[in-house]
Ligand code: SRM
């Protein structure tokens with residue numbers, strides 16, 4: 045029997061023994077690790093501070109592997125073929141060094157009082173120190189330094205970053221990207237001191253009080269963390285006389301063998317072709333190469349992708365491939381905080397690398413194309429976020445952490461029947477480490493021609509239209525009834541709002557009644573629109589955009605009294621932002637008393653019917669567009685649909701109300717009204733199609749009634765009328781046959797359904813105010829009902845409030 | 852490793868709607884509490900780690916492969932109510948807190964499950980609904 049000993053138990057060691065066991069290695073494996081636990085996911089270390097347990101991070105020990113935890117290898121006795129530990133000697137036939145690296149701590153006075161950020165124990169120590177600290181400093185503005193700074197911030201410290209280079213993340217971004225990155229980091233509330241060094245860590249009585257910069261100024265801090273680079277732990281190799289690099293690292297050949305053929309080195313301690321790889325992907329590849337060689341294979345390590353993506357919440361930074369090239373194409377939006385740059389060959393056809401700050405979409409999509417021909421013009425790729433439609437060659441690497449290429453993903457789909465991302469993860473390991481390739485995995489799945497299921501989600505094997513029919517025909521009135529008869533599990537954020545909308549379209553009734561309250565998205569649940577900081581916006585209905593001065597004054601007063609940010613919307617009404625949940629009922633009470641009602645800005649429902657001023661005032665107007673717009677808005681208010689509905693009425697062909705960009709738009713003619721349907725602004729604009737001309741007002745209204753009800757019955761979830769109309773077999777002609785010639789014989793039904801909606805409409809705000817039980821839910825804290833949420837903070841801009849994201 | 856657990860009463864069990872959340876402020880910590888369909892009660896951090904907003908208690912409660920979940924109301928990432936792990940991006944998670952129902956009152960303990968011996972990840976998936984009343 046052969047004895048294999050591994051010194052060090054980090055991710056590289058774990059991958060080595062896991063691969064060996066998987067290959068059926070028949071020797072005895074002993075892993076000696078200095079840390080008190082088996083290897084754990086160091087890449088996800090920061091999640092430990094937000095609640096992930098050490099157990100969750102720790103990798104399972106593969107069966108049959110002997111571990112010695114909390115035990116350090118102190119020497120290698122090559123002559124005897126033994127490693128020496130504090131408690132004895134362990135014989136080896138093959139030894140693998142997987143000792144990783146240690147954070148570099150510059151030799152400045154007081155450095156011994158600072159922390160490093162590498163192990164679970166380091167984080168425990170930092171957490172304890174942060175308990176009675178107010179300020180923190182991280183020395184080092186690289187990938188890890190920023191992650192550490194974000195961690196200090198999340199522990200409640202005002203945090204500064206000190207970086208020697210003139211900008212942050214100098215190894216991943218250039219100066220332009222650095223400037224944009226800095227503005228993001230500062231917006232997170234972190235202080236940035238670039239181009240600055242450290243003279244000493246100031247301390248008194250064993251406690252750190254600050255960091256002195258070379259210019260003598262002191263940054264106050266009670267916690268200082270060094271994250272100024274790593275040094276390979278090559279001390280064992282060095283003392284045993286193995287070849288080590290001039291600047292550290294155990295020299296290995298592409299088979300991962302050191303200068304002693306019985307000893308391998310893998311991971312961050314290994315120096316391959318003059319390179320130390322400080323990323324887990326290459327470390328894993330090295331482990332796999334060594335495992336292959338140990339079991340008689342001939343694999344080689346041929347370099348690795350050093351692409352990186354910053355995991356700092358809220359800021360996307362990514363770099364892939366080379367950081368220079370014959371040509372480069374840059375997209376820069378300083379206002380939006382986006383900087384994207386691609387490096388290409390001199391003929392602009394081969395992608396060499398790229399830098400992204402503020403929008404990392406190109407990273408996942410383009411990284412596999414490094415060294416290959418570009419799939420489109422560089423500028424298009426930068427703009428489109430390089431999303432869909434990239435046909436990756438099979439050999440393109442998709443997941444660099446686990447070295448998985450597109451072909452392997454396609455094979456998993458084709459041969460092993462994988463149909464979702466979790467399946468790909470289980471099958472290929474892709475996406476299981478840093479997660480940045482997951483968007484690409486999704487795209488590959490979609491493009492692999494996996495039978496596109498019409499299932500709404502894992503709980504229902506039906507489309508929305510099918511569910512609508514089931515609910516309608518069977519007279520089902522609750523989600524529980526539907527899911528117990530036709531679905532499985534307890535639903536999710538996809539099917540619950542769909543069923544809520546179907547029930548509302550068919551039965552009306554308050555959206556918060558009974559079990560329906562649990563189905564609603566937060567917007568419908570609070571009858572207001574959620575904003576980024578957890579506050580809500582309030583939009584009262586202003587039918588047709590027509591409003592009296594008195595009502596305008598009330599809106600102004602309410603906004604002033606509650607300190608709300610006020611804005612005229614693109615829908616001819618007024619939006620009041622920044623209300624906390626407990627303020628919503630008070631705001632509605634004031635608005636309702638003045639004759640306002642909910643504008644359903646939150647609902648997949650009718651939004652607005654915009655109008656132009658029309659014949660009442662305009663010298664060109666041929667019909668009363670405002671009057672019709674008001675009537676239509678009041679008719680369809682509160683109507684729940686697969687997606688939101690927008691409308692407009694123009695008083696003549698000049699079309700000042702932009703009716704042709706609406707789901708249903710009306711343009712006045714000398715004889716009556718022209719009706720246009722299936723228009724859309726938004727993501728993919730589409731002009732509405734002319735459905736019928738010169739209708740009388742009665743004919744117009746009846747046609748719109750049927751159009752809307754037919755759409756509500758048959759459209760998919762979140763399919764606006766434009767997409768629905770395009771997908772309708774037979775198109776506009778078919779639509780005309782159904783709703784104008786009654787070819788399906790359903791028009792009486794559609795009419796009745798609309799009558800029922802109109803007859804049962806009630807204002808949701810008023811109904812909520814009238815119901816103490818519903819009202820009691822409008823609190824920030826169930827155990828402190830009057831208490832405002834302290835995480836909601838504003839500063840001001842142009843004389844109004846603006847949210848500040850709390851840490 | 853033993854540790855004393857201190858419990859804070861936050862509300863009556865009946866205040867919690869089935870498959871909906873509430874937020875409680877416990878020693879300055881925002882805890883999102885959920886009542887699942889089977890009557891169980893779960894507690895996780897209220898902060899959505901993707902957006903930084905304190906809103907998880909307002910998400911839609913459901914299941915994914917029988918695991919009870921909540922979807923962030925901001926951008927819909929789904930979190931396990933049992934482990935706190937984001938099932939759409941497993942490197943991200945929220946803290947899980949201990950919660951129980953005593954005499955019809957819901958009680959929370961801030962000694963987060965994470966890192967403690969009695970709540971190794973192995974046991975987390977085998978969650979059984981909490982007995983009511985008690
Ligand atoms: C407030 C407003 C912007 C403004 O300050 O003017 C706005 C704000 C929002 N829009 Fe809009 N849209 C607003 C007019 C528009 C318009 C212009 C219009 O209606 O004339 C459009 C293009 C026209 C169209 O829809 O066809 C528009 C196209 C969108 C889209 C893209 C829809 C599409 O089919 O591609 C979305 C996303 C969605 O609904 O899925 C969206 C979604 C949103 C949401 C609801 C996003 C969200 O979920 O938070 C925003 C929140 C509103 C809030 O918090 O109150 N908003 N949005 C406008 C409110 C109008 C109103 O009074 O109700």
Ligand SMILES: Cc1cc2nc3c(=O)[nH]c(=O)nc-3n(C[C@H](O)[C@H](O)[C@H](O)COP(=O)(O)OP(=O)(O)OC[C@H]3O[C@@H](n4cnc5c(N)ncnc54)[C@H](O)[C@@H]3O)c2cc1C
Pocket residue numbers: 051052053054055056057076077078079086087088089090115116117118142143144145146161162163188191277280310311312313321322323324325327355478
């Ligand atoms: C906070 C953080 C975030 C990171 N994020 C990313 C990321 O997003 N993407 C990425 O690719 N990489 C990331 N990394 C880097 C990644 O974690 C490392 O590349 C990886 O851990 C290297 O694995 P390793 O096994 O070679 O070394 P290590 O993880 O350092 O493991 C070596 C182990 O050996 C032990 N050891 C050392 N000497 C001895 C001895 N003499 N006797 C016994 N035991 C010994 C050490 O204590 C340690 O446990 C991150 C690192 C940190 C700290």
Ligand code: SF4
Pocket residue numbers: 656657658659662663664665666669694695696697698699700701
């Ligand atoms: S659309 Fe015609 S009627 Fe309406 S405001 Fe414009 S010009 Fe006047």
Ligand code: FES
Pocket residue numbers: 442443444445446474475476477478479480481482
């Ligand atoms: S690239 Fe990191 S998990 Fe795939």
